[in-house]
Amino acid sequence: MxxxxxxxxxxxxxxxxxxxxxxxxxxxxxxxxxxxxxxxxxxxxxxxxxxxxxxxxxxxxxxxxxxxxxxxxxxxxxxxxxxxxxxxxxxxxxxxxxxxxxxxxxxxxxxxxxxxxxxxxxxxxxxxxxxxxxxxxxxxxxxxxxxxxxxxxxxxxxxxxxxxxxxxxxxxxxxxxxxxxxxxxxxxxxxxxxxxxxxxxxxxxxxxxxxxxxxxxxxxxxxxxxPHLRGTLPLRPAMRLSADVVGVKRVPAGSGVSYGYLHRTTAPTTLALVPLGYADGVPRATQGASVRIGDAVVPVIGRVAMDQFVVDAGDAQVAVGDRAVLWGDPAQGDPSVDDWADAAGTISYELVTRLGRRVHRTVQ
The missing domain is CATH 3.20.20.10 (Alanine racemase)
Structure with a gap:
């Protein structure tokens, strides 16, 4: 870890x-x-x-x-x-x-x-x-x-x-x-x-x-x-939300992913499991968000569940214990909280204020 x-x-x-x-x-x-x-x-x-x-x-x-x-x-x-x-x-x-x-x-x-x-x-x-x-x-x-x-x-x-x-x-x-x-x-x-x-x-x-x-x-x-004020000042995001990857598996084409099979894989691919869900403040309605794992930015696929969601890592090398960054500083290659808010059909205010008690806050 x-x-x-x-x-x-x-x-x-x-x-x-x-x-x-x-x-x-x-x-x-x-x-x-x-x-x-x-x-x-x-x-x-x-x-x-x-x-x-x-x-x-x-x-x-x-x-x-x-x-x-x-x-x-x-x-x-x-x-x-x-x-x-x-x-x-x-x-x-x-x-x-x-x-x-x-x-x-x-x-x-x-x-x-x-x-x-x-x-x-x-x-x-x-x-x-x-x-x-x-x-x-x-x-x-x-x-x-x-x-x-x-x-x-x-x-x-x-x-x-x-x-x-x-x-x-x-x-x-x-x-x-x-x-x-x-x-x-x-x-x-x-x-x-x-x-x-x-x-x-x-x-x-x-x-x-x-x-x-x-x-x-x-x-x-x-x-x-x-939205129209994005980039008008070089403000620096103060929160970086991340979690350890807790599962990795290779699946064949046609595999259903998460509840309701909102997504089925179109080719053999590697899936990684991230232990954050709507109980932690990640909206269930999220569709089209991404996370960064190492140098790879990979898409969230399927339904966000209470405790977890799945990302499609493709052929990237991903292992249990790697860190998945949901949002942070885009200047460092992270997705932004605005990206996640857009994907969830909400605003960034809601995402940063709704994080649940299981998410540990580390203040630097």
């Missing part, structure tokens, strides 16, 4: 380098490294430290459990958490120095009722129709927020929203909507603090969306946020 049977090897140097590249390209006052979903599957604590080293000065997570994990690891950089259930312990949040993303009048009331002064970023819905204060409530929210700020019960640290990345006209319409909310705050003499609306795609595509801070998510990990 060349290491763990199944391994996602994570390069913190790549995350640091990607952060430095993004900061050099987009010179906003602040930069948030988004490390939700366990750092997009790369490890939240390691990713946070690497991004901070590369020049990020804020961290973003979805929920409070993720924020408390960073604090427990000794990370004291500003952290914003923005997706909350009804059980919101604002005292614990304030004591940990975590900023709350506020998406409703009820959440603002909870924050204002805390025995501690709570730092908040107000999230407004500018057209994505997910979390965020609806425009019909902006006037009331601005008035209540002004009262809470002047009473000293909350500290307005920032205001934010999120773009759909559908089309330039749609993004511009959302930016215009965001400006309307900023005007609502100014009408009650509130300073919005840090304004942020751009994530990775908008940060690279829409300078008008930069404001005071951009939120770098998938780009930190060396993956393009949208």
């Amino acid at each position: 060349n290491g763990p049977l199944r391994e996602a090897r994570i390069s913190t140097a790549a995350i640091t380098g990607n952060t430095e590249l993004l900061r050099a390209r987009i010179a906003t006052r602040h930069a948030m490294a988004v490390v939700k979903a366990d750092g997009y599957g790369h490890g939240a604590v390691a990713a946070a430290r690497a991004a901070l080293e590369g020049g990020a000065d804020h961290l973003g997570v979805a929920d409070l459990d993720e924020a408390f994990e960073l604090r427990a690891a000794g990370i004291d950089a500003p952290v914003l958490a923005w997706l909350h259930g009804s059980a919101l312990d604002c005292d614990a949040v304030a004591e940990a120095g975590i900023a709350l993303g506020i998406s409703s009048l009820d959440q603002l009331q909870l924050a204002a009722s805390s025995s501690h002064r709570v730092a908040v970023h107000i999230k407004v819905d500018t057209g994505l129709s997910r979390n965020g204060v609806a425009e019909a409530d902006w006037g009331r929210l601005a008035e209540r927020l002004a009262l809470a700020v002047r009473a000293g019960s909350v500290r307005l640290e920032g205001v934010f929203s999120h773009l759909s990345n559908t089309a330039p006209d749609d993004d511009r319409a959302q930016i215009t909507s965001f400006e309307r909310f900023l005007d609502a705050l100014r009408s009650v003499d509130l300073d919005p603090g840090i304004r942020h609306i751009a994530a990775s795609a908008a940060a690279l595509d829409h300078p008008a969306a930069h404001y005071d801070m951009v939120r770098f998510g998938i780009a930190l990990y060396g993956i393009a946020a949208e």
Whole structure:
């Protein structure tokens, strides 16, 4: 064996380098490294430290459990958490120095009722129709927020929203909507603090969306946020997913492969078995992906099963114990996670965040 049977090897140097590249390209006052979903599957604590080293000065997570994990690891950089259930312990949040993303009048009331002064970023819905204060409530929210700020019960640290990345006209319409909310705050003499609306795609595509801070998510990990952005920056993939070959056999022409015989061999060939399947996060629907074994890039054939899939090595010399690389750095000859996402009919975000517990993470 060349290491763990199944391994996602994570390069913190790549995350640091990607952060430095993004900061050099987009010179906003602040930069948030988004490390939700366990750092997009790369490890939240390691990713946070690497991004901070590369020049990020804020961290973003979805929920409070993720924020408390960073604090427990000794990370004291500003952290914003923005997706909350009804059980919101604002005292614990304030004591940990975590900023709350506020998406409703009820959440603002909870924050204002805390025995501690709570730092908040107000999230407004500018057209994505997910979390965020609806425009019909902006006037009331601005008035209540002004009262809470002047009473000293909350500290307005920032205001934010999120773009759909559908089309330039749609993004511009959302930016215009965001400006309307900023005007609502100014009408009650509130300073919005840090304004942020751009994530990775908008940060690279829409300078008008930069404001005071951009939120770098998938780009930190060396993956393009949208297909048209692939190759626009020399980002380095931070994850290399591989597994040992656990079986090799020579089969004749006409051999059926895996469940449903989606594939039958057309000539005598060598098949190799890779112990990764949909229980590990490799989509069952994958068709047309490849892996690298040594110097050979060989196709995945047949149905991906729960624990394994088959590749057609042809006449290549493959042995049990050889390493099969699903995705990594194309500059080193590896297939990319985008290649696999295209083959599975999904996006790279899903693949790196869905890896199962059997896949050992090795952080370098």
